[in-house]
Amino acid sequence: MITGSIQPKNGKYYAVLNLYDHTGKRRPKWVSTGYTVKGNKKKAQEVLNELIRRYSAQLPPSKRGQPACTRTVDMTLLDFLQEWLSTRKPHIQPTTYHNYSKMIEGRVADCFGPQKTLLIELNYHQLDDFYNSIRKDGCCENSVVKYHAMLKMALDYAIRKEYIQINAADRAVEKPSRKNRYKPSYYSRDELNRMLQTVTDDVLYIPILLAAYYGLRRSEVLGVRWTSIDFEKKTIAIEHKVIDGSAAGQEGLLLMDEMKTKSSRRTLPLLPTPERILLEAKARQEEHRRVCRKGYNAKYLEYVCVDSLGNLLSPAFLSAHFSYLLKKHGLPHIRFHDLRHTCASLLVAEGVDMKRIQLWLGHSNFSTTADIYAHLDFASKRDTGAVIGNLLDKVKPEEKQCDMP
Structure with a gap:
């Protein structure tokens, strides 16, 4: 009281x-x-x-x-957000934690810190002003979406803790919507084959091959280890990843067994062409190690994507060198991640259903796959058209109703 x-x-x-x-x-x-x-x-x-x-x-x-x-x-909004973030740390990816920290210590602190806004006093008018300030700074709508999602999640926690009774984010008039969804670029089958034939002698050949055949994310490609490949059972397990430590506020590379989602951890068939090329790469790595002796980096012996001296390729190098390769060989510009989209688009074009593509890519839910690739599902549209066409084409002329005069 x-x-x-x-x-x-x-x-x-x-x-x-x-x-x-x-x-x-x-x-x-x-x-x-x-x-x-x-x-x-x-x-x-x-x-x-x-x-x-x-x-x-x-x-x-x-x-x-x-x-x-x-x-x-009497708890300030910023103090509360720090408390909330500390409770989330064990349950989210290091990169997500780092991004939330930067968001809270940056824009959120700049907006709500000087006035020492209290958690209990936060209202939707203040959130509307905050969202609009992000837009006025020239940021895209998706940036506003990320701040809104974080604040809503945090305020839901505040309600569960009985700190507040109303979530101001639910009442915001200027609630953002993801209007500018990124439209990925794709290579055609001929463009992809041209790339694969062009870069066979480059250090990125194996990463490009894995991304093209299996639709792997950049971190998943770099995380492939020899122990993940069973040449007898003909399988390749996606169960490890490599990310830049800077994305998580740390130095160096982070080698992690924790995948993006539960569905990201998957086992796929070892296809004939990747198998042959991976065996050649394994033999080549062993030869490099024999020749270089102490000059060879023995720290990453279990990893597939290393250079001639055994150094593990970094995500930053992979992206930068990939762009360099495309420009050097006159290939259309795409991001490395677009090889994942290219893999999916080729599967869609061949009539593979969305559920199977979801499992191949390791999406956490069907809707993610459908949202991204439904517009490419030409085969199912042709099948649907054939069904309705056959039904209506069977209607006899005398069964058709005449127009009223």
Whole structure:
């Protein structure tokens, strides 16, 4: 239960709220009503009543009959977000944690830090202003989507903890929508074959081959190890990844067994061409190690994508050198990740159903695959057209209804 009173100070009325810390000690909060003392007592009282109502509405039902605790009432939005993020750290990818940290310590802190915005006082008007400030800075709508998603998730946690009762992100008028969804580029079968034939002697040949045949993500390509390949059972397991430490606020490369999603961990058939080329690469690596001796990096012996001295290829090098290769050989520009999309587009064009493509790519759900590639599903559209065509073509002329005069 929150109580309070109005008190004069320096010629103005202040609303004084009776708040208490977790020990039960009174911690009054003074809020200016904006009214001078002379002739404004009634208006100041109305401000106090509104503050009491607002603060009381945010208290969890179990605490409304008790003194209001400053632990939940006087917590700033930034302090709360740091608490929330610490609880999420064990459950999210290091890169996601790093991105959330930068978002909170950057734009969110710049907007809500100077005013020391309280969690309990946050409203949808403030969020609308925050979203619009991102847009005014020239950022795309997808940037706004990311901030909105993070804040909504955090405020949902605040409700579960009974810090607040209403999620302001749910009420934001300017709620963002992912309007500018990225449209991936694709290589045709001829373009892809031309690339594969052109780069056979390059250090990126194996990464390109794996991405093209299996639709692997960049981190998954670099994470392929010899122990993941069973040449007897003819399988290749996608169960490890390599990312730049800088993406997670760390130095060097991060070698991780934790995949992007549960579905990302998958076992695929070892196809004849990749098998032959991988066996050749394995023999070549062993020869390089024999020739270089101590000059060969023995730290990454189990990895497939290494250079001639045994150094593991980095994600940054892979992307930069891939662009260089395309320009050097006059090939259309695409991102390395677009090899994954190219793999999927070729499967779609050959009539492979979306569910099988989902499993091949390791998407966490069917809708992700369908959203990205449904517009390419020409085969199913032809089949659907054939069905409706056959049905209607069987209608006899005498069965057709004539137009009314």
